[in-house]
Amino acid sequence: MARSFNSPAFVAGVDLGGTWLRVGLAGPDGEVRHRARARTAATEGPAGVLAQIDALVREVVSAEPQARLSGLVLAVGVPGPVDSGAGVVEGAPNLPGWRRVPVRDRLEKLLGCPCLIEHDANLAALAEHRRGTGRGTQDFVYVTVSTGIGAGLILGGQLYRGHQGYAGEFGHMVIVPDGPLCNCGNRGCLEALSSGTAIARAAGVSSASEVGRLAAAGDVGAQEVLGKAARYVGLALGGLINLLNPEAVALGGGVLASSPKFWADVLTSISDASFPSVRVTCRVERAALGEEQGLLGAVELGLDYAREREVPVAKVALP
Numbered sequence: 001m002a003r004s005f006n007s008p009a010f011v012a013g014v015d016l017g018g019t020w021l022r023v024g025l026a027g028p029d030g031e032v033r034h035r036a037r038a039r040t041a042a043t044e045g046p047a048g049v050l051a052q053i054d055a056l057v058r059e060v061v062s063a064e065p066q067a068r069l070s071g072l073v074l075a076v077g078v079p080g081p082v083d084s085g086a087g088v089v090e091g092a093p094n095l096p097g098w099r100r101v102p103v104r105d106r107l108e109k110l111l112g113c114p115c116l117i118e119h120d121a122n123l124a125a126l127a128e129h130r131r132g133t134g135r136g137t138q139d140f141v142y143v144t145v146s147t148g149i150g151a152g153l154i155l156g157g158q159l160y161r162g163h164q165g166y167a168g169e170f171g172h173m174v175i176v177p178d179g180p181l182c183n184c185g186n187r188g189c190l191e192a193l194s195s196g197t198a199i200a201r202a203a204g205v206s207s208a209s210e211v212g213r214l215a216a217a218g219d220v221g222a223q224e225v226l227g228k229a230a231r232y233v234g235l236a237l238g239g240l241i242n243l244l245n246p247e248a249v250a251l252g253g254g255v256l257a258s259s260p261k262f263w264a265d266v267l268t269s270i271s272d273a274s275f276p277s278v279r280v281t282c283r284v285e286r287a288a289l290g291e292e293q294g295l296l297g298a299v300e301l302g303l304d305y306a307r308e309r310e311v312p313v314a315k316v317a318l319p
């Protein structure tokens with residue numbers, strides 16, 4: 001079959017996080033064959049981080065005898081909203097100095113291969129849909145409760161980006177009018193109430209896992225903070241389930257691991273806030289994929305791009 005790529009097409013998936021930068025090289029079967037990672041040089045700004053991506057991608061490509069930069073598709077997940085049509089990162093709260101950065105053009109210039117950029121919550125949803133909790137579903141929601149709170153939507157089997165590409169800002173639903181100030185400038189957003197950052201702040205300690213330890217040791221104040229945070233997550237999720245009638249919802253992120261009771265409280269709160277006939281048909285589970293979730297989502301995005309590019313060539317070649 002004729003192909004528009006030097007056969008076989010390889011995909012370099014990049015998961016750019018505030019702390020870690022992970023790169024993986026996958027073959028046409030989607031299996032990650034080579035990996036590299038580094039601590040994100042966030043203090044060096046966009047130029048420093050893009051130079052790191054350039055170096056790590058070259059490293060994994062050179063480890064694979066069949067792979068060439070010229071036949072590569074690069075897909076990058078970033079921790080913030082993306083104008084995916086323009087390939088521009090609008091901003092990233094955990095990456096200082098990132099405002100309207102044209103990541104796609106800069107990486108294409110550095111590496112000479114086509115490059116795709118996507119919000120990491122969308123890629124996490126894509127990965128869970130193809131390889132994890134959402135496998136086999138058509139309508140699936142992935143929600144992460146971590147340093148921040150975000151969601152990725154798969155509707156009708158496709159990643160749903162919304163009108164401008166900013167869909168999934170689940171963390172900025174206002175749950176408590178005039179509540180605590182949020183990073184976005186508004187008050188009472190879910191993220192300002194239930195993220196790891198918000199939980200730690202409400203309990204007056206340094207991290208959500210510390211709050212979890214205190215709660216497990218019988219600290220009533222810590223238990224209340226976690227109980228409230230879980231309740232708000234469940235209320236918001238109940239609303240989302242009512243709105244979308246998804247087949248499955250997966251929850252991920254470090255806050256879930258901070259306390260076993262958090263998960264149970266979220267489930268109770270979802271039941272309280274969702275329409276019974278919609279709730280009973282919706283599977284709510286923990287995300288199945290671990291720390292490579294973002295990387296695998298990037299690989300899936302890159303493979304989709306490579307497959308789409310194959311189709312017109314194949315049509316011409318067939319009788």
Ligand SMILES: [Zn+2]
Nearest residue numbers: 172182184189
């Ligand atoms: Zn907000």
